[in-house]
Amino acid sequence: MQPALELKGIVKRFTDVLANDHTHLTVGHNEIHAVLGENGAGKSTLMHVLYGSYKPDAGEILIDGKVVTFTSQRQAIAHGIGMIHQDFMLVRNFTVVENVVLGLDGEGGGKLDLNHAARRIRELSDRYDLGVDPWARIEHLSVGVQQRVEIMKLLYRQARILILDEPTAVLTPKEVDMLLKTLRSLATEGRSVIIVTHKLHEIMEVADQVTILRDGQTIACVAKDETSEAELARMMVGRDVALKIRRTSMNRGHPSLVVSNLHVRDDRGELIVRGVDLTVHEGEVLGIAGVDGNGQSELVESLMGLRPVEQGSVEMDKTDITHATPAERSEKKLFYVPADRRGVGSISTLNIDANAILGRQHQFSRFWRLFLDRPKIHAYAKELVARFDIRTPGIDFPAEKLSGGNLQKLILGREIMRNPHLLVVEQPTRGLDVGAIEMIWGQLLEVREQGKGILLVSAELEEIRNLCDRILVMYAGRIMGELKPQEATDETVGLMMAGMSITEAKAAQGEAYA
Amino acid sequence: MRSIVVRRQSPTQSPWAIGAMTAGSVVLAFLVAAILFLPFESNPLQAYVSVFDASLGSWRGLAITLNRAAPLILIALGTCVAWRAGFGFLGFEGCVTLGAAATAWFALSALDEGIAGSIPVVLFFIIAIFISFITGGIWAGGMGLLRSRFGGNEVLISLMSNYVAALFVQYLVAGPMRAPGSLPQTPRFPIETWLPNLIPGTRGHIAIVIAVVASGLVWMLMSRMRLGYDFIATGINPRAARYGGINVRQKYVLAAFFAGGLGAMAGLVEVLGTQHRLLDGLSGGIGFIGIIVALLAKLNPLAVVPAAILYAALSVGGDALQRSTGAPSSIIFILQSLIVLFVMASDILRYYRFRSPFVNSGLTHHA
Numbered sequence: 001m002q003p004a005l006e007l008k009g010i011v012k013r014f015t016d017v018l019a020n021d022h023t024h025l026t027v028g029h030n031e032i033h034a035v036l037g038e039n040g041a042g043k044s045t046l047m048h049v050l051y052g053s054y055k056p057d058a059g060e061i062l063i064d065g066k067v068v069t070f071t072s073q074r075q076a077i078a079h080g081i082g083m084i085h086q087d088f089m090l091v092r093n094f095t096v097v098e099n100v101v102l103g104l105d106g107e108g109g110g111k112l113d114l115n116h117a118a119r120r121i122r123e124l125s126d127r128y129d130l131g132v133d134p135w136a137r138i139e140h141l142s143v144g145v146q147q148r149v150e151i152m153k154l155l156y157r158q159a160r161i162l163i164l165d166e167p168t169a170v171l172t173p174k175e176v177d178m179l180l181k182t183l184r185s186l187a188t189e190g191r192s193v194i195i196v197t198h199k200l201h202e203i204m205e206v207a208d209q210v211t212i213l214r215d216g217q218t219i220a221c222v223a224k225d226e227t228s229e230a231e232l233a234r235m236m237v238g239r240d241v242a243l244k245i246r247r248t249s250m251n252r253g254h255p256s257l258v259v260s261n262l263h264v265r266d267d268r269g270e271l272i273v274r275g276v277d278l279t280v281h282e283g284e285v286l287g288i289a290g291v292d293g294n295g296q297s298e299l300v301e302s303l304m305g306l307r308p309v310e311q312g313s314v315e316m317d318k319t320d321i322t323h324a325t326p327a328e329r330s331e332k333k334l335f336y337v338p339a340d341r342r343g344v345g346s347i348s349t350l351n352i353d354a355n356a357i358l359g360r361q362h363q364f365s366r367f368w369r370l371f372l373d374r375p376k377i378h379a380y381a382k383e384l385v386a387r388f389d390i391r392t393p394g395i396d397f398p399a400e401k402l403s404g405g406n407l408q409k410l411i412l413g414r415e416i417m418r419n420p421h422l423l424v425v426e427q428p429t430r431g432l433d434v435g436a437i438e439m440i441w442g443q444l445l446e447v448r449e450q451g452k453g454i455l456l457v458s459a460e461l462e463e464i465r466n467l468c469d470r471i472l473v474m475y476a477g478r479i480m481g482e483l484k485p486q487e488a489t490d491e492t493v494g495l496m497m498a499g500m501s502i503t504e505a506k507a508a509q510g511e512a513y514a
Numbered sequence: 515m516r517s518i519v520v521r522r523q524s525p526t527q528s529p530w531a532i533g534a535m536t537a538g539s540v541v542l543a544f545l546v547a548a549i550l551f552l553p554f555e556s557n558p559l560q561a562y563v564s565v566f567d568a569s570l571g572s573w574r575g576l577a578i579t580l581n582r583a584a585p586l587i588l589i590a591l592g593t594c595v596a597w598r599a600g601f602g603f604l605g606f607e608g609c610v611t612l613g614a615a616a617t618a619w620f621a622l623s624a625l626d627e628g629i630a631g632s633i634p635v636v637l638f639f640i641i642a643i644f645i646s647f648i649t650g651g652i653w654a655g656g657m658g659l660l661r662s663r664f665g666g667n668e669v670l671i672s673l674m675s676n677y678v679a680a681l682f683v684q685y686l687v688a689g690p691m692r693a694p695g696s697l698p699q700t701p702r703f704p705i706e707t708w709l710p711n712l713i714p715g716t717r718g719h720i721a722i723v724i725a726v727v728a729s730g731l732v733w734m735l736m737s738r739m740r741l742g743y744d745f746i747a748t749g750i751n752p753r754a755a756r757y758g759g760i761n762v763r764q765k766y767v768l769a770a771f772f773a774g775g776l777g778a779m780a781g782l783v784e785v786l787g788t789q790h791r792l793l794d795g796l797s798g799g800i801g802f803i804g805i806i807v808a809l810l811a812k813l814n815p816l817a818v819v820p821a822a823i824l825y826a827a828l829s830v831g832g833d834a835l836q837r838s839t840g841a842p843s844s845i846i847f848i849l850q851s852l853i854v855l856f857v858m859a860s861d862i863l864r865y866y867r868f869r870s871p872f873v874n875s876g877l878t879h880h881a
Contacts, residue, residue: 096598306756327759338757347747347754354743365740372740398527 002065004029004192005161007049010059012045017404018433019045020056021216027161027209030185032193036201036236037213038292038459040431043196045312046213047163051083052076063161074430082159084150086166090138097121097134100156117156128185130409136359144175151182155250162186163194168202172270180206198236198292200229200498212236231499233291234490237459237497247445251280252469256422256453257303257334262312264302271310273299274477280422280453285444287468288457289488291497295477296457297339300426303455304336305329330359333421334406337412337428339457341404345411346401355382355399356414380417388413389439412440422453429463443468461493475499518869525864529615535863536812539856540824547849556839562839564582565831565846574832577718581788581824583819584721585610585780589804590811590818591725591732594774598736598813599769600749605672606777607801608679609650613778614785615683616649617642618691618700618792621707635706639786642707643724646782647775653679654774655767662763668770677803684794691792699793709787721783725819732815735772744770777801810854825850846854 005027012020019042027033037043047055050061052070060067063079071074075496076083090099095117117135125132129146130148138146147167154162164183168176183206187193197203203210203309204224212219212235219235257280264273280286288296303314305326313322316332324332325501338344346355357364357377364380366373379394388409392402399407415423425444429437444467448454458464464471464485473496481502483492497503526532548558569579589606596603620642634642657675660666684698693701709719736742747755748765756762780800785792807825811817832846 084765113768304757325759326756327761330759342752343751344757347751349750350746354747357743358747358754361740361743361758361760370739370741372738372743374738 001442002027003027003062004031004190005063005194006062006065007046008060008062010046010049010061011057012042012049012054013057016315018216020049020059022059022218023213023216024218025211026221027192027194029190029192031188031208032187032206032209034210035194035196035200035213036200036203036210036232037196038236038430041213041236042216043213044165045216046085047165047194047196047280050076051081051163056095060362064155068140077157077159079159079272080158081163082154082161083163083309084147084154084165084167086169088146088150089339090146090149094136094138094143095134096132096136096138096152099138099149100134100153104157121152124152128155128182130182143170143176144172144178147175147179148172148182151186155186160190160323161192161194163196165196167195168197168199169456170268172268176202189194200232200291203232204229230491230494230500233497234395234461234494236291237461247469248449250283250449250469252284253451255279256282256317257455258315259303260313260315262299262302262314263310264298264307265310266295266298272477273302273314276474276477276479278455278472278479280455282421282453283448284469285450285454285456285467287464287471288455288474289461289464289471289493290459290474292459294474296474297426299474300336300338300424300455300457303424304334330418335359335415335420335423337408337415337423337425339427339430341407341411342400349398351396351398352385352390352397352402352410353377356381356395357370357386358414360418384410384413384417387417388443405432405439406438408432408440412443416443416447420447420452423447424455424457426457427459429458429460437463461488461490464488464493473497473502481505520867520869522865522867525861526867531535532812532864535860536857538553539860540853543849543852543856546852547845550845550848551839551841554839554841556841560837561835561841564635565835566692566827567831568834568838569827569829569831573713573718574716575834577713577716579823579827579830580712580718582721583822583832584725584783584824585800586804586807586822587725587818588724588728588776588780588783589801590808591728591815592773592780593805593808594732594736594811594813594815594818595745596654596769596773597808598749599745599765600752601661601766601769601773602669603654603657603672603770603773604669604805605654605657605675605679605774605801606780606804607676607797607799608672609774609777610784610797610801611676612653612782613646613650613781615686615691615781615792616778617646617782617785618703620645621703622691622700624704624707625701635710638707638708638807642782642786643779646778650778650781651771651775654777655771658767658770661770662766666770668766680795680797683792683796684878687792687794693791697793702789702791703786707786708790709783717788719783719787721787724779724783725822728779729815729819732776736815741768765821777804780804807856810857812857 003026007025010020010023012098023042023046035043045054049056052073068079086329097114100121101117107325121132121134131153132145132148132152138149151470167179171179180202183193207224210227210232211221212232214236228249259276259278262273262276265270266272276299278286290296298307302309305324309322313320315321316334317331321329321332342348347358362369364373364377365371372474378395385395390406390409392406402410412428428440431447444454456467465488471485471488473480473493475497476499480496492505492509495508496502544562551558551561569575592606657668657671660671661668687700688698691700693699709721712718712720712723744760744765747758747760748762752762784796789796807822808818811821828846828850832843835841835846836843
């Protein structure tokens with residue numbers, strides 16, 4: 001039997017990123033297929049190609065063995081493909097039935113028969129246990145129910161291939177359980193469901209097949225029954241960088257950053273960091289490994305004063321900074337290289353010189369600190385560009401036009417030039433090429449050799465192992481244990497990233513070797 | 515022959531290209547509006563000449579044009595500050611009205627032997643500017659506070675505040691500040707408090723000088739001062755600004771304060787320069803036209819001056835047009851709208867590169 005869907009050799013290139021590099025994906029009938037990968041691995045691009053929003057540069061799409069080409073979403077829908085985006089596409093002050101029929105060509109010769117549509121919605125709702133009331137207004141429904149309305153829209157349009165982009169990102173744990181049950185019942189009658197995610201336990205719970213993407217390439221396609229969370233984690237984050245960097249042995253100094261019993265909530269108000277304790281000493285790199293979305297970003301944001309602390313304390317050089325402003329923290333010489341280079345770390349349309357002083361404007365001002373000291377800024381920006389080898393036509397060049405690697409050098413360089421006591425670095429090399437990675441790693445180790453502490457959050461195991469003196473593994477908002485770099489084998493870290501405690505993980509490894 | 519138009523990967527930043535596109539848009543608007551003259555059997559070119567002759571061709575016309583441009587410049591400058599800081603302020607009508615009322619209160623105190631009558635004229639103007647600026651600043655800054663403290667929507671709040679301010683001034687001129695007589699207006703200000711004349715023999719007063727100086731100061735604020743850097747950073751990306759240690763909430767309040775103050779100065783030049791008394795409906799919509807001028811100038815504080823003068827010249831010339839050719843002055847309103855529309859739309863051209871179709875590039879020779 002032909003697979004329901006096949007994507008073959010899909011290539012999609014954006015200005016300076018190869019988002020899909022001969023990616024392939026095969027989905028069978030009655031199957032829930034998970035597409036797994038870190039942020040930036042090319043998952044969303046691939047789904048947009050499938051849904052007709054992007055035109056691929058190469059490759060073909062086959063449905064039931066027949067080649068199809070889409071130039072619009074409308075055509076994709078006509079071929080039975082339906083997609084649910086992370087942000088729902090619902091009209092908030094319309095009822096469910098109005099939302100479902102929106103955009104459909106009328107069946108009754110232009111007459112809108114909502115009662116007929118409502119009857120069908122109720123039928124479908126009962127059949128798949130969706131619990132959707134056709135006459136409810138969207139604005140009165142919880143997020144979980146709104147998502148089921150989106151599913152209803154696809155069922156009503158008789159979609160045979162359902163794509164859900166990060167469907168659980170906005171749901172509470174209880175709603176997640178309900179959604180996974182629904183997906184199971186949908187993958188019947190020849191339908192296929194594709195879920196795009198980076199949450200491993202959900203995959204293990206619901207998926208039949210898993211395709212792992214990394215750097216735009218298909219790494220593997222495995223059956224759920226023949227794999228494990230640990231193996232999936234490893235395939236997702238493992239990156240073969242033939243870089244070996246020499247870390248000199250150093251005696252670590254006094255504790256610099258001390259975090260105790262930290263609790264932080266995410267944007268939805270759920271506790272996402274649940275009691276983290278950690279200490280970064282002078283002259284050491286402390287790594288936090290883990291799959292994205294286990295609370296690392298929120299932890300770091302709360303350390304930098306960009307997110308309120310729910311409970312617990314943060315101390316920097318023996319001063320309590322739990323509730324200090326970002327500016328007060330930078331006075332303590334606690335600096336941060338954020339993961340989101342374009343959204344947080346830089347101001348896209350401003351030039352390099354303006355970005356070079358972000359965070360230290362007061363040091364580059366004159367005349368009672370009212371005016372920018374432009375000569376000083378220019379000299380400093382030039383020094384930054386030269387010292388960190390930022391490839392740019394000049395300092396009056398917009399930051400948004402720099403490639404990812406050069407932008408990261410600008411941000412990291414800026415923070416290093418501020419002479420940090422402690423540097424928090426999040427995903428410093430995500431999406432960068434080998435040359436840039438080598439440069440960034442070297443710079444980070446140099447900071448360490450000057451006796452400064454570094455807290456490195458990374459989903460790249462290779463990076464963590466090469467740079468860190470101690471490694472913490474984070475899962476579901478907690479630290480699962482501390483490893484030395486030589487202990488941090490792919491297998492052990494993989495098990496811990498999947499939620500196993502350090503003793504369990506080591507025991508499991510011991511069995512494997514015994 | 516190769517294609518003339520090539521899509522760019524990212525929009526051009528070249529000031530020459532942007533200047534040329536803007537000028538081209540203005541010319542195109544004039545060409546399109548020319549069609550409207552056809553039913554009147556008048557020569558569009560001649561009509562345009564008469565428009566500019568009326569508004570710029572004589573000292574008298576120039577004086578009226580500049581008087582009209584000055585408040586537009588001040589409001590447009592307020593728009594530059596607020597909007598570039600990411601504060602979508604639409605409350606300039608209210609600021610103009612309240613700034614005018616505060617100025618009127620101060621100017622009228624001269625009549626009752628108050629301080630305004632006993633100080634040198636220069637000092638009077640300095641204090642008057644200060645009072646009106648603070649009044650508008652507090653009015654608008656309060657809306658900034660509502661947004662940064664309580665997350666209110668500044669667009670709606672500021673839009674609605676215009677009515678509050680307008681009705682409040684209506685109350686003032688109908689009651690507490692009303693002059694004896696039948697009309698709801700204050701007494702006329704003493705002549706010493708009028709803005710001094712700039713162009714002899716005309717009504718042209720120094721409002722335009724105040725406006726041009728303000729334009730230079732706002733330019734300095736936005737591109738040379740630390741506060742301007744903080745404003746722009748906040749406006750482009752509040753998350754990055756917060757990460758950079760900028761107090762984003764405070765910046766909204768400050769930007770609103772400056773915008774309100776500049777708007778109130780427009781009220782000051784209206785009452786001290788043109789009306790010489792406070793009366794109901796004094797702003798007459800300039801609070802919104804000023805925003806349009808700022809958009810026409812693409813929120814650049816220096817470009818605001820020529821944009822406002824062009825806009826004012828067309829308005830002044832439009833009145834003359836009806837007299838000379840019989841064509842309705844609404845043609846000029848259409849022209850003004852077309853200019854704004856085309857200039858805004860020309861932004862899309864920044865994504866294209868234009869080439870001559872006949873010259874081969876070096877690369878294609880080998881093909």
